[in-house]
Amino acid sequence: MTIVESRTDQRETHAPFAELDAHTTGTLAVPGDEAYDALVSPWNLAIEVRPAAVLAAETAEDVVEAVRFANRHDLLVTPQATGHGPIASLIGELLVTTKHLDECVVHPEGWARVGAGVKWLRVVEEAAPYGLAPLSGSITDVGIVGYTTGGGLGPMARTYGLAIDRVRAIEVVTGDGELRRATPTEHPDLFFALRGGKGMLGIITAIEFDLVHQPEFYGGSLWFDGEDAANVIEQWLHWSEELPELGTTSIALFQMPSDDPAVPPVLVDRMTLSVRYVWTGDAEEGERLFAEIRAAAPVILDDVALKPYTAIDSVHTDPLDPLPCHESGTVLTDFPAEAVDALLDLAGPGSASPQVFVEVRQMGGAVAREGEHESAFNSRGAGYSLLSIGIADAPGVEDHALSILEAMKPWTGGYRLPNFTFSADEYADAYSEATLERLRRTIREYDPQGVMAIGRSIQP
Structure with a gap:
């Protein structure tokens, strides 16, 4: 019998996890077991995931048994697939990892x-x-x-x-x-x-x-020196306003670490600006349209070309290996010159920003239109998304991220992106009152005992 303090509401559990182990085919582990750390470890190493037990489900039936066990023993349950999006305060007593469901x-x-x-x-x-x-x-x-x-x-x-x-x-x-x-x-x-x-x-x-x-696309990432960021972003704003829906684009201020061998040497130990671009139509037209950005300032690295879709990771150049990160984000109604200046003052050249990168994605286009079937996603009206990521133990990184959000408040509005939500109390900000009520009503119908820990984040 295991007694472990829950992170979600500080309850102690005396649940007989051996009973769950006997009725499932997957691996069940509690703290101290050899398999435990590997099963609970998230991609973001700064987030502590320490449930009372973890079940690595091998089948859908394993998941059924786990949730029914939670209902019988008054446990909170949290799912984890690949481990990219955990929120520490929403880790229940029982973590069910579905990473072995690999059909x-x-x-x-x-x-x-x-x-x-x-x-x-x-x-x-x-x-x-x-x-x-x-x-x-x-x-x-x-x-x-x-x-x-x-x-x-x-x-x-x-x-x-x-x-x-x-x-x-x-x-x-x-x-x-x-x-x-x-x-x-x-x-x-x-x-x-x-x-x-x-x-x-x-x-x-x-x-x-x-x-x-979409067998191929024209796109990738074009890199400029950070000193040219203001001029390039100004050009990008005017250019992207007229960009047809065949194009999707974003910008990011980067400070690449020198200890990552995958980073091209020209990008190491300096602030750079990346303009990301994906054109889904004719490559020659996509290249012609992008010429305006290529001419905005001296280019230090050009990876924009016709590529197979299998090269799509080259556009955002996100890190692959697990890291201890501090993440922060919001959505913007607009991103005018005044907002650009405010962002560059805090995260641009000479700002001593501790963030590894600060990204602004243009939204609109097909994003702004409801799909064929209505969904619980309320962020379609946003003009841009803002995301910053820094190394969690870097001095001042959290306070600095908050200062960025504060500086962008004049242009912040709408509903935040659920995937760019990093604490439990932010979840409700992703939904309208009407959607919140529909979600709560659906939770009451399908989870009457409230065993899903994440569902508690939107309760009044």
């Missing part, structure tokens, strides 16, 4: 079915021979389920919309311990809530979604 089937006619443990890279590679691509994230090492249920704002978003707009069906063990299949016609209320509601309703075991025909 992946790509259908040549244009859709895929995957288990909850599958990352985007696998679908990208298996879809490529058919000229198909998923609406994957800014790095294909991210898990599909967490990214998609948070909306899924990817590098082709202005052309094709959000990942949730392509979802066909979701199989989920809801908080009452039932395995259900949610579609636009089967449990439509659940289908609405799962697409945008993250893990509030249950633990997803599989998801089905449409692919797009």
